Amino acid sequence: MLKITIDGHTTEVEEGTTILEAARKIGGEIVPPTMCYYSKLKGSGGKCRTCLVKVSKGSENDPRPMPKLVASCSTPVQDGMEVQNITSPEVLETRKAIVEFLLINHPLDCPVCDQAGECDLQDLSYAHGVDTSRFEEQKREFDVIDIGANIKLHMNRCILCYRCVYTVNQITNGRIHGVLYRGDASEISTFIQNAIENDFSGNVIDVCPVGALTDKTFRFKNRVWFLKTMDIHRNCPTCAGRAVAWMNGNEIYRVTGRKDEFGEVEEFICNECRFAKKDVNDWIIEGPRKIKRTSIISVNHYEKLKQGAIINPVDKKIEKPSEI
Amino acid sequence: MGRKILLDKIHIPDIQTFKVYKDNGGYASVEKALKKMTSAEVIEEVKKSGLRGRGGAGFPTGMKWSFLDTKSSNPRYLVCNADESEPGTFKDRYLIDNIPHLLIEGLIVSSYALGANTTFIYVRGEFKQQIGILNRAIREAHENGFLGKNILGTSYSLDIHVQAGGGAYICGEETALLESLEGKRGNPRLKPPFPAVKGLYGCPTVVNNVETLAAVVPIINLGGDEYAKIGIGRSTGTKLISACGHINKPGVYEIEMGITVEEFLNSEEYCGGVRNNKNIKALIPGGSSVPILPAHLITTTAANTPRLMSYESLSEGGFATGSMLGSGGFIVFDEDACIVRNTWNFSRFYHHESCGQCSPCREGTGWLEKILHRIEHGTGKLSDIDLLDSVAKKIEGNTICPLGDAAAWPVSSAIRHFRHEFEFHVQNADIVKDIKHGSLSKYLKKNFSLNSIY
Structure with a gap:
């Protein structure tokens, strides 16, 4: 087991684990954002550069810091490594630049x-x-x-x-x-x-x-934040048949795979489940699914906007801006 | 006359043929290495010689070879990088054109040292003629028992294959080259793992430049210690410099490392001075990727010592007042050259050649080019100059491969040393707009100096 410290949080991971996976193990806000890395897809990662972090100590044996920021999704952990993500102004500055590049x-x-x-x-x-x-x-x-x-x-x-x-x-x-x-x-x-x-x-x-x-079966039909998410499953001959339904009343607007807290699909689903089965009777509804991601749908992320009051997209109440 | 050890025989007629090359002492290093030395001894000689990679980065070759994973049960490969596409660099083409057997000889010795039985030469796709030359040289070597099974009666066997690239600059980056050689899209790989551990087809691989591999021949013939005496400090041996731009005698020259830039620039033996008796304005000493040097930093460094043609001296002062030897593309600009236009031209190249894999390079190179295009064509703003600098800084160091750095350095350095020219372009938009650039201009207006703005 290798010891790694990310922004002051220490954990132990197996050899071959990347910095990003170690950060995900710790969880919370120190997890670098990813746009291209997908743990289920071999060879993905390293391209978008949003997960760049600073390695302030290479390892126990070679404590020199790494000269450049490294892509946390593709850099393997070494024993005694110390990494700075949100505690490094350089990393945050670079991330800002990457966002600018992605948006131009x-x-x-x-x-x-x-x-x-x-x-x-x-x-x-x-x-x-x-x-x-x-x-x-x-x-x-x-x-x-x-x-x-x-x-x-x-x-x-x-x-x-x-x-x-x-x-x-x-x-x-x-x-x-x-x-x-x-x-x-x-x-x-x-x-x-x-x-x-x-x-x-x-x-x-x-x-x-x-x-x-x-x-195409969902385009322009509804906005995702107006829909309820339900865990559903069916006996599918092609895939595992476990999915999420995006519903309004009794109508299924779309079916997607179940995503974990890092936005990655837990199990890939087949096209028949996704595109063809839009009737409630096709599915067994397990219950409401909580979307954990820090996006507009679930946790009302935009309440932290500095200017003026905004409308809560979930319950449509007008809220006061929070203090920051 | 400087000492020549790579190009010393190119004046001999028909040296491109095996017979003439062999009669003039060629392939001696193969006989010496294969019959009298173990592969470890060859590597040791290369380490002793202090040879540094001639492709641009200047990494010690012996050290690179020693990283090769020898414990792996997979076959090992040596790949020769002949994908020479850096603007201003044409030394490898010259070497292949004039003395192809030197490269083949270097490849045999190097492959023997590394224990590789299959070696690839990855040639830039545009080098049609050179591909033919190399194939002929390989065939000749094969017919004479220097390639194939049991070379010279020893137990060592080697095959060399020539593979043409599709003409992408990015495939000169070693991992993109390997991807391309495997038949995939030429996107650079993430490192680690380095090619020495996991290279071509997942096997341990060494990728070296043409000139580096050719330099192995004199190292074996002279001995590593003797080779290390040539040159200065950690810049040992000789270097091929491809000189171009506004000089009297453009061409490829072999220099001993450590001669002064002034001598190289002005002596009749080499460049022969700036053409038309003009003054020098700027110099790019190592191909388009390296920072540009303004006139006052060319022959002397910021510390007022003479600047030498060596890895260390050219990079003295860091990027603030120095540059890099790079691949040896020596580009001279006279007083009439337009730095803004040149920077735009380079940016256009990097924009075109970015592989598009990682976001800072894909988006940043295009952005740089667009801003420079604006400034060059008279629609720029003063704030654009700072924007350029800021974009270049954000690309630098944040990309997968060094192409991002290579795109950013010329821009940052041009602004650092020639900010007044950028400002001139912005403030005198009406003049700049009316200037007809390009090769036609001299026919349109006889005494109008090309690319001139002042």
Whole structure:
């Protein structure tokens, strides 16, 4: 077992664990945010650079600090390592810069984006971003395309985390989905417009941290914060059949995988469960599901806005701004 | 005349052919290494020589070789990085063009030292001609028993394969090169694990530059200690410098490390001075990625000592008043050159060549280019100069591979040393806008100096 201290919290982890996984073990606000890393997808991580942390002590044997900030999702823990995340101004400053980079080509179309309310980038920019943009040029633009019968790709919103690429490569057979071109002209593509026709392709929607991949059966039907979330299951021949229903009254608006507190799908679900079974009678309802993430849906995160009173999106009461 | 140990034979006619090369003392190091030395002894000689990687980073080659995971049961690979695409650098192409067997010889000795039985030369896709030259040289070496099974009757066997890249600058980064060699998209890998542990096809791999591997030949012939006597301090041996820009004699020169920049720039043996009797304005000593040096820091350092052509002296003063030897792309700007336009040109290159994997580089390089485009074309603001600097600082050090740094350094250094030119562009937008840049301008207006703004 290796000892690691992150922002003063010490824990012991097995060899080969990354700094990020160690931080998740400790939990709380010291967990670095991630936009591309996905523990269930092999090879993911290292790309978005939002999880950069400062290693102030390399290990017990070699206590020198690491010269540059390291990506916590891909750096293995060494015994006696000391890491600074939220206690390092350098890390927070860099994270702010990364958010700025992610946003310069990301359209600010949250009001018409289906992901709003459960968007990792929205949460990240709320926590670490600035309220103005220094980018004056035109953002890059792509056409909105269909990939498969049920998935819409808004390449404008994509932050190129590669999660969907890994998902398609790893949980479906046949590699027909990948990244074309390079630099800021890169785009997610099913090679030469081959639609993803696969039982598990719908999971790319769940792993997408932004609104680039959305569910065509749910698009523009409702906002996520108006819906109740229910744990549901059914006897599915293809997948485990455990999912979450987003409901209003007795109507199921959409079905997604169950996500853990870090926003990762616990079990991938099949397309039939996701897209075809929208009737309450198809499912056995277990009970309400609490969404743990610090997003607008559950914990009313925006109450900490400095200016003026805001409307609580859950119970629609007007609240006073909190003290900070 | 400076001592030449790499390019000493290139004046011999038909040295590109095996017979002439062999008759002039070629392949002696192979016979010496394979018959009289163990692989550990070869590595020891390279360590003693103090040879440093010639691709740009300057990491000690012997040390890099000693990191190779020898305990692994997997095969080991040596990969020669001939993906030379840095603007201002063309030394590897020159070496392959003129004396290809030197590289093949270096590859055989190095592969023997590392215990590799398969070696790849990853050549930049645009080097069509060089691919043919290398393939011919390999075929000749094969026919004469220097490649293939049981080389020279020893138990050592080696095959060399030439693989052409698709023409992406990023594939010169060693892990992107390995990805590309495996047939994947050329995205740099996350490190660790380093290629020495998990490289090509997951096996221990060493990636070295063409010039580095060629330099192994004189190291074995002369002995590591003798090689280390050439040069100065920790910069041992000779270095190929590809000189270009506003000089009288552009071309590839082999220099002993430690000659002064002034000598290299002005002597008839090398660059022959700035062309048209103009004054020098700036110098990029190591290819487009390294910081630019203004006139007063070229021949002397900030501490008023003469600046030498060596790893240490060129980087003296850090990035504030120094630069880097890098890959040896020596780019000279005369007094009429426009630094803003040049910086924009470099940024355009890095924007185009960024692989798009990590966000600071993907978004930042494009942003830098757009701001520079604005300033260069007369629609910039004074605040844009600070914005540029801030964006460059935020890219630097936060990316997966060094391409982000390479994109940021030229911009930061140009602003540091030539801020007045950026300000001139912003404040004199009407003048800047009307200047016709590019090669056509000299035909449009006879006595109009290219790229000139003053």
